[in-house]
Amino acid sequence: MQSSEKPSQPSRRKFIQAGALAAGSFFIVPRHVLGGKGFIAPSDKLNLAAVGFGGKGSSDINNSFNNGANNVVALCDVDWGLPRVKENFTKHANAKRYKDFREMLDKEGKTIDAVTVSTADHTHAVVAMAAMQRGKHVYVQKPLTHNIHEARMLTEAARKYKVVTQMGNQGSSNPQQKTMVEWFDKGLIGKVHEIQIWTNRPVWPQGIPVPQPAGEPSADLDWDLWLGPAQKVGYTPAYHPFKWRGWWNFGAGALGDIGCHIMDIPFRVLGLGYPTEVESSISSVFLKDWTAEYNPEGCPPASHVELKFPASSKNKSDVKLVWSDGGIRPFRPDFLPVGEAYPEGGENGMFMIGDKGLIACGMYGDDPKLYTKDGKKQEAPAKPKPVDGKPWPENGHQILWTEACKAGFNSKEHKALTSSFDFAGPLTESVLMGNLAIRSYMLRTPKADGKGFDYPGRQRLLWDGKNMKITNFDEANQFVSRQYREGWKLSM
Known part of the structure; x- marks a missing residue:
């Protein structure tokens, strides 16, 4: 499931940050002046996608959304008849809707920054790998994979593609x-x-x-x-x-x-x-x-x-x-x-x-x-x-992941995550x-x-x-x- 989009290409967020630095050579306007107290600049929001959100995945994507601190731009589930799927289609009405995660990643790949993966165990690895190959940060429900070999592959892939990762064993936070x-x-x-x-x-x-x-x-x-x-x-x-x-x-x-x-x-x-x-x-x-x-x-x-x-x-x-x-x-x-x-x-x-x-x-x-x-x-x-x-455990584990995604692969925020794949894979x-x-x-x-x-x-x-x-x-x-x-x- 390789993609023509290379992970090494500058991200949308880095491009915006670079532009902000250039503009700063002339003048700096404090963010609170532009947007008021509590304002979050668009460049500080992740564009999130969810694969599987009819069960536990509903809380995974919504905790990552964090009351609007980030954007939900795409939702993918194979069963659109589940009650939580319908609820989230309503809640995130502007998000693009898909049944096939491969189609979603191909069509929305330039927009998506990070993906939550909360499908049945047997599809964790193929979904997460496809996202990481496109340079997307991933949050994957426990168990990380269906079998031992898949866990080793995801651990190695996270390092290869330099993406921020977290497994959904929220007790680790x-x-x-x-x-x-x-x-x-x-x-x-x-x-x-x-x-x-x-x-x-x-x-x-x-x-x-x-x-x-x-x-x-x-x-x-x-x-x-x-x-x-x-x-x-x-x-x-x-x-x-x-x-x-x-x-x-x-x-x-x-x-x-x-x-x-x-x-x-x-x-x-x-x-x-x-x-x-x-x-x-x-x-x-x-x-x-x-x-x-x-x-x-x-x-x-x-x-x-x-x-x-x-x-x-x-x-x-x-x-x-x-x-x-x-x-x-x-x-x-x-x-x-x-x-x-x-x-x-x-x-x-x-x-x-x-x-x-x-x-x-x-x-x-x-x-x-x-x-x-x-x-x-x-x-x-x-x-x-x-x-x-x-708070813990309601949404802290997912929020820490989203903050690390914004900070980047080599950041102290990523190194501080309690269940990145370097730990979660061997576990x-x-x-x-x-x-x-x-x-x-x-x-x-x-x-x-x-x-x-x-x-x-x-x-x-x-x-x-x-x-x-x-x-x-x-x-x-x-x-x-x-x-x-x-x-x-x-x-x-």
């Missing part, structure tokens, strides 16, 4: 995360050797038989565009608009939904790199006695994953990270006093367990608490109240390692005698992060990337 970093850096919990993470996801149908096609979609929905690079299947409302998360063709399951939120915290606090080992187990569904449903196309109803990380420069200990979904939470660790509540009532949360104590928090890093070996407890300060229109790779293990666990081959099956992927898998390769079970490497449908591919 939660100021309470800084408290956890400070606690650890002061040595209050010692060296961390274990991380326990849990979630109540999936909260959508999962572990069920493959849905059958259900007729034709409405005229509002372009089903072929919705499928994008995924393998072609018939339309069914069991996939769109939300339930796609539970199917490997489109989604990344519970890990894809929550992993980039909550695993972000130990990655940031401990400075973790690529894992070296991964192992999983999953629950099964029994629709008849003694016979478990075998459905390698769908995510399981619950899973348990263990990742191992080597010691980092910050944390001088190997770390075991244990992930549990499907509503299964870990047992109470020793440093958590009896009677103390689990984060979020036990639905979603994290424990970082060291040799001197532990840190506990909720899914977005909310309300961290520190428990030490000697029985002491600390709580993080409450989240600050909104200041200058930049996403590690999150999706869990899915690689789950899908390997589901592989089966008939036994030689024809009686039953062998499950060769039910083992500890060894990972070479630099080269993105499982070294002891080659069949698992099919899940590092994916087969792209004809007419779709990902390239830099």
